[in-house]
Amino acid sequence: MADMAEPAEPASFRTRLRARQPLYGAWCTLPGGLSAELLAAGGVDYVVVDLQHGGTSEADLPAALAGIIAAGAVPLVRPRRNDLTAIGRVLDLGAHGVVVPNVDSAEDARRAAAACVYPPRGMRSYGQLRPAPEPACVVMIESVTAVTDVEAIASVAGVDGLYVGPYDLGLSLGVEPGDISAAQMAAALDRVRAAAAAASLPYGVHASTGTAAARWRGRGATLLTVVGDAGALSAAVRAELAGARADAPPASDEDGTVG
Numbered sequence: 001m002a003d004m005a006e007p008a009e010p011a012s013f014r015t016r017l018r019a020r021q022p023l024y025g026a027w028c029t030l031p032g033g034l035s036a037e038l039l040a041a042g043g044v045d046y047v048v049v050d051l052q053h054g055g056t057s058e059a060d061l062p063a064a065l066a067g068i069i070a071a072g073a074v075p076l077v078r079p080r081r082n083d084l085t086a087i088g089r090v091l092d093l094g095a096h097g098v099v100v101p102n103v104d105s106a107e108d109a110r111r112a113a114a115a116c117v118y119p120p121r122g123m124r125s126y127g128q129l130r131p132a133p134e135p136a137c138v139v140m141i142e143s144v145t146a147v148t149d150v151e152a153i154a155s156v157a158g159v160d161g162l163y164v165g166p167y168d169l170g171l172s173l174g175v176e177p178g179d180i181s182a183a184q185m186a187a188a189l190d191r192v193r194a195a196a197a198a199a200s201l202p203y204g205v206h207a208s209t210g211t212a213a214a215r216w217r218g219r220g221a222t223l224l225t226v227v228g229d230a231g232a233l234s235a236a237v238r239a240e241l242a243g244a245r246a247d248a249p250p251a252s253d254e255d256g257t258v259g
Contacts, residue, residue, distance in 0.1 A: 022224060026048070047075060049064050050077075062130075065093060076097045084114075113156055116137045170185060173188065206225055
């Protein structure tokens with residue numbers, strides 16, 4: 001009887017990212033591990049736990065990252081800053097990649113990439129608490145300075161993707177934060193997209209709805225955040241409250257709404 005071939009190992013998140021496969025994700029800002037796990041259970045490819053602007057702390061990470069994995073998604077973290085120790089810490093705790101803020105230059109990008117890998121390729125200190133695949137290093141483009149240097153940033157070895165933060169970028173451009181229709185913002189986004197394409201890198205733009213993410217997918221983005229926990233919770237409350245306050249036909253015995 002012929003030997004059965006061993007099943008192929010599933011491709012790592014970093015491999016899928018670099019292949020520019022569409023990857024759909026969620027953004028976690030609520031503290032504790034349960035929100036992250038529930039987001040992952042929705043069927044997304046990845047969940048980003050936000051230490052920079054979220055309520056989550058490092059103490060929450062072990063439970064949050066384990067919950068994301070258990071629910072079938074890839075755990076990523078946005079560290080507090082672009083720093084060797086800050087990035088190494090979240091990777092030691094089990095993140096499969098980082099979304100690094102405040103990357104304004106190629107030198108910043110080199111520092112972020114070096115923090116993700118061990119010597120001789122990088123500068124990461126060995127101290128894994130949770131072994132994980134080689135992490136993905138996604139750098140955020142969220143300032144005029146970063147857009148000006150985006151071609152050089154995209155060419156840095158070890159950078160696996162570009163991710164636009166439209167709110168900080170809007171502030172830097174002097175337009176309404178997140179207003180992607182402003183001419184300055186549109187031009188900046190076009191330049192990021194072109195730089196990513198020239199470097200054969202994926203790119204994404206932070207979105208908080210699936211509809212917005214679909215528009216970005218139509219423009220070539222493949223790193224597609226579709227929902228954030230805090231925003232989704234508030235939106236759901238508003239929708240249900242509006243439904244409760246809306247005029248409705250009188251209840252009757254026939255529809256089972258009165259006893």
